[in-house]
Amino acid sequence: xxxxxxxxxxxxxxxxxxxxxxxxxxxxxxxxxxxxxxxxxxxxxxxxxxxxxxxxxxxxxxxxxxxxxxxxxxxxxxxxxxxxxxxxxxxxxxxxxxxxxxxxxxxxxxxxxxxxxxxx
Amino acid sequence: xxxxxxxxxxxxxxxxxxxxxxxxxxxxxxxxxxxxxxxxxxxxxxxxxxxxxxxxxxxxxxxxxxxxxxxxxxxxxxxxxxxxxxxxxxxxxxxxxxxxxxxxxxxxxxxxxxx
Numbered sequence: 735x736x737x738x739x740x741x742x743x744x745x746x747x748x749x750x751x752x753x754x755x756x757x758x759x760x761x762x763x764x765x766x767x768x769x770x771x772x773x774x775x776x777x778x779x780x781x782x783x784x785x786x787x788x789x790x791x792x793x794x795x796x797x798x799x800x801x802x803x804x805x806x807x808x809x810x811x812x813x814x815x816x817x818x819x820x821x822x823x824x825x826x827x828x829x830x831x832x833x834x835x836x837x838x839x840x841x842x843x844x845x846x847x848x849x850x851x852x853x854x
Numbered sequence: 855x856x857x858x859x860x861x862x863x864x865x866x867x868x869x870x871x872x873x874x875x876x877x878x879x880x881x882x883x884x885x886x887x888x889x890x891x892x893x894x895x896x897x898x899x900x901x902x903x904x905x906x907x908x909x910x911x912x913x914x915x916x917x918x919x920x921x922x923x924x925x926x927x928x929x930x931x932x933x934x935x936x937x938x939x940x941x942x943x944x945x946x947x948x949x950x951x952x953x954x955x956x957x958x959x960x961x962x963x964x965x966x967x968x969x
Contacts, residue, residue, distance in 0.1 A: 776962060790956055845897035845899070
């Protein structure tokens with residue numbers, strides 16, 4: 735079974751430029767997550783999708799970050815314009831389901847390798 | 855607001871030692887708790903998931919325990935090997951009325967096992 739795919743793996747941009755990341759979750763997984771991990775910290779959730787609907791985007795800086803999951807499969811995360819403090823690893827994860835009412839374990843999250851963003 | 859703390863921040867041990875990593879959380883209303891492993895430059899790999907009704911889970915040389923009332927979990931690694939060197943992250947998922955909730959992660963414990 736293929737894992738979560740992300741691209742690109744690395745990206746270097748100048749501040750005020752824009753950048754986009756792509757994620758393809760495990761086939762059949764309804765829930766998709768984007769996390770931001772700053773060096774030395776644990777991942778912080780940016781946005782959670784259930785199929786193609788947004789469940790939680792409370793920590794997404796909406797003035798500069800946007801995300802979409804068209805057709806409930808793959809997803810893109812965009813930053814425009816980028817700031818120096820956006821330098822981080824952006825992780826995508828997926829799970830069979832994100833709802834607590836389904837079978838235990840179906841919310842286990844599987845992570846992709848991440849995209850390391852450096853903003854100069 | 856849920857806060858997750860992991861102690862120690864870093865740990866260095868010789869091969870063969872048994873070791874314990876600690877995780878504490880401030881809100882005991884959790885749905886489950888997960889332990890992850892992260893290798894440098896890589897994503898996270900789920901090691902063990904403990905439901906709120908469970909006390910422990912085991913996988914090979916790993917054993918995770920959960921004491922929800924005291925807000926604590928431990929990850930026990932038996933007979934450590936150099937290949938166990940990685941950062942270990944603890945994450946809790948709270949219980950919510952909506953049924954949807956997100957993981958809150960600790961900062962991790964960086965483990966180095968020397969041959």
